[in-house]
Amino acid sequence: EEEKKKLLLTLKGKENITLDGQKILLYANIGNIKDLAAVMQNDAGGIGLFRSEFIYLEQDHYPTEEEQFRIYKQAAETMAGKRVIIRTLDIGADKQCDYFEMEKEENPALGCRAIRICLTRPEIFKTQLRALFRASAYGKIAIMYPMITSVGEVRQIKAIVEEVKASLAEQGIEYGNPEQGIMIETPAAAIISDELAKEVDFFSIGTNDLSQYTLAIDRQNTKLDPFFDPHHPAILRMIQMVVENAHKAGIWAGICGELGADQELTKEFLAMGVDELSVSPGSILPLRKIILETNVAEYKAGKKC
Amino acid sequence: EEEKKKLLLTLKGKENITLDGQKILLYANIGNIKDLAAVMQNDAGGIGLFRSEFIYLEQDHYPTEEEQFRIYKQAAETMAGKRVIIRTLDIGADKQCDYFEMEKEENPALGCRAIRICLTRPEIFKTQLRALFRASAYGKIAIMYPMITSVGEVRQIKAIVEEVKASLAEQGIEYGNPEQGIMIETPAAAIISDELAKEVDFFSIGTNDLSQYTLAIDRQNTKLDPFFDPHHPAILRMIQMVVENAHKAGIWAGICGELGADQELTKEFLAMGVDELSVSPGSILPLRKIILETNVAEYKAGKKC
Numbered sequence: 001e002e003e004k005k006k007l008l009l010t011l012k013g014k015e016n017i018t019l020d021g022q023k024i025l026l027y028a029n030i031g032n033i034k035d036l037a038a039v040m041q042n043d044a045g046g047i048g049l050f051r052s053e054f055i056y057l058e059q060d061h062y063p064t065e066e067e068q069f070r071i072y073k074q075a076a077e078t079m080a081g082k083r084v085i086i087r088t089l090d091i092g093a094d095k096q097c098d099y100f101e102m103e104k105e106e107n108p109a110l111g112c113r114a115i116r117i118c119l120t121r122p123e124i125f126k127t128q129l130r131a132l133f134r135a136s137a138y139g140k141i142a143i144m145y146p147m148i149t150s151v152g153e154v155r156q157i158k159a160i161v162e163e164v165k166a167s168l169a170e171q172g173i174e175y176g177n178p179e180q181g182i183m184i185e186t187p188a189a190a191i192i193s194d195e196l197a198k199e200v201d202f203f204s205i206g207t208n209d210l211s212q213y214t215l216a217i218d219r220q221n222t223k224l225d226p227f228f229d230p231h232h233p234a235i236l237r238m239i240q241m242v243v244e245n246a247h248k249a250g251i252w253a254g255i256c257g258e259l260g261a262d263q264e265l266t267k268e269f270l271a272m273g274v275d276e277l278s279v280s281p282g283s284i285l286p287l288r289k290i291i292l293e294t295n296v297a298e299y300k301a302g303k304k305c
Numbered sequence: 306e307e308e309k310k311k312l313l314l315t316l317k318g319k320e321n322i323t324l325d326g327q328k329i330l331l332y333a334n335i336g337n338i339k340d341l342a343a344v345m346q347n348d349a350g351g352i353g354l355f356r357s358e359f360i361y362l363e364q365d366h367y368p369t370e371e372e373q374f375r376i377y378k379q380a381a382e383t384m385a386g387k388r389v390i391i392r393t394l395d396i397g398a399d400k401q402c403d404y405f406e407m408e409k410e411e412n413p414a415l416g417c418r419a420i421r422i423c424l425t426r427p428e429i430f431k432t433q434l435r436a437l438f439r440a441s442a443y444g445k446i447a448i449m450y451p452m453i454t455s456v457g458e459v460r461q462i463k464a465i466v467e468e469v470k471a472s473l474a475e476q477g478i479e480y481g482n483p484e485q486g487i488m489i490e491t492p493a494a495a496i497i498s499d500e501l502a503k504e505v506d507f508f509s510i511g512t513n514d515l516s517q518y519t520l521a522i523d524r525q526n527t528k529l530d531p532f533f534d535p536h537h538p539a540i541l542r543m544i545q546m547v548v549e550n551a552h553k554a555g556i557w558a559g560i561c562g563e564l565g566a567d568q569e570l571t572k573e574f575l576a577m578g579v580d581e582l583s584v585s586p587g588s589i590l591p592l593r594k595i596i597l598e599t600n601v602a603e604y605k606a607g608k609k610c
């Protein structure tokens with residue numbers, strides 16, 4: 001174990017590049033600002049998923065614009081020019097926040113959650129967007145919207161973003177120009193990813209929710225384990241489709257769900273042309289090791305036999 | 306209203322054929338044996354969805370093989386050679402049956418329901434299959450399995466069916482040879498419908514559940530109506546894909562969800578090559594009217610302009 005750790009440390013500072021020269025980004029998922037240290041220690045190329053909901057879940061009131069701004073700015077500055085992808089509020093389902101006073105739902109995973117809350121209660125959304133746009137002046141922040149199902153939703157978001165920018169400009173408040181992407185975590189989004197790709201700067205595939213909906217299986221319901229196949233061909237086909245549609249539109253596509261760290265699939269993801277894997281900080285160096293030992297062309301040829 | 310009814314009655318006995326000669330089957334959905342009268346009155350070509358769960362929900366004990374056999378036999382005999390597609394037990398989610406003593410689930414729609422209950426408790430499943438195979442000797446019964454997500458599940462079902470047939474044969478009990486199909490109502494099933502088509506005799510697309518999972522929206526949660534688009538392009542693309550995959554494998558594909566009766570989509574379904582629409586009895590003649598007035602080639606040409 002000690003030895004393994006040492007071996008991994010020798011990988012720090014190296015590029016994520018295969019034997020035949022294919023590069024991939026290895027980013028980190030974080031659920032708290034305190035995780036930034038682990039991100040740096042494990043040599044992440046950036047933050048691929050900053051779960052902003054912790055800011056809401058740790059408090060007993062709606063976080064103010066200033067509270068949020070300080071946290072996003074700190075992340076941007078700490079990462080010093082590296083990309084920091086911040087996901088907007090993703091509560092609902094198994095993550096509940098009392099002061100939102102949400103009604104109880106029969107099927108919370110198929111309920112009012114994430115972007116649906118933000119579009120239903122735009123004042124909460126605008127506060128977060130103001131903080132994000134302001135913090136973007138201090139580093140390479142990207143904004144990511146969760147639980148998208150349609151082009152219409154993306155256009156609604158864009159309209160709200162324009163309002164927020166106009167209001168910041170009018171008030172003479174400095175703001176940046178972050179990339180804006182969406183999570184692909186509903187089957188609908190995967191299937192119309194060709195249309196969605198024309199609207200955004202990047203995709204990040206959320207394999208946990210995508211698998212849950214595609215297989216119609218609550219991931220938290222262990223009774224259904226016999227029916228749950230994390231490598232189900234429908235999931236892998238959707239990932240492939242999303243990556244292809246992204247590339248056709250000239251944008252990049254990553255994976256930020258658990259599947260991204262699944263070492264049995266790393267070669268497969270390289271073969272699919274996935275541009276980024278965002279994983280827990282501790283998974284970065286083990287994945288780099290696999291990538292450095294992979295020949296993608298050989299892997300593809302082997303699959304055809 | 307009176308006049309409209311009379312007009313529709315003139316359509317009885319007519320074929321479901323478009324102006325340019327394309328035929329489609331119009332079948333009826335029924336939720337009780339008492340609905341058979343309405344099926345005949347409305348000139349259905351068959352029963353496309355016989356919801357067998359009513360037999361379970363109306364009682365306070367597990368229905369016996371004999372109780373079920375009598376009901377399936379009656380349906381088969383009443384329909385006199387017309388196809389009667391009986392869906393195996395589809396409880397769970399919003400349809401609960403106390404004596405099954407199912408545990409409460411956080412997200413019942415993503416829970417232990419339908420075929421998952423049958424595969425987890427094969428004795429219940431076998432009782433129903435015995436009744437269905439026996440009744441198949443008395444008419445054109447077809448069996449349809451709900452909530453399929455994988456080829457593995459279909460193979461499990463086939464193994465159980467073989468056991469049931471062997472046991473009937475051994476006991477010298479007469480049984481028929483029903484067609485066996487599956488519902489396509491999970492995104493997973495739609496996406497691997499090319500693989501599934503090799504395993505079964507037909508597909509019936511359950512658009513209610515398929516939409517619910519594809520859009521990650523509980524259909525019963527009216528708060529989400531602003532986010533629910535019944536004509537979402539992802540749903541229509543999946544239907545198209547399923548029909549194409551069915552035809553490539555030489556099997557037929559129908560629709561038995563609410564969308565099947567959506568008159569705004571009838572021409573579209575004809576253009577897609579859908580082979581069957583199964584709807585509530587009262588929707589059959591209105592759909593026949595549209596079909597008789599449609600020129601599919603013209604409709605397709607019009608779309609391209």
Ligand SMILES: [Mg+2]
Binds near residue numbers: 146185206209
């Ligand atoms: Mg998610």
Ligand SMILES: [Mg+2]
Binds near residue numbers: 490514
């Ligand atoms: Mg269903």
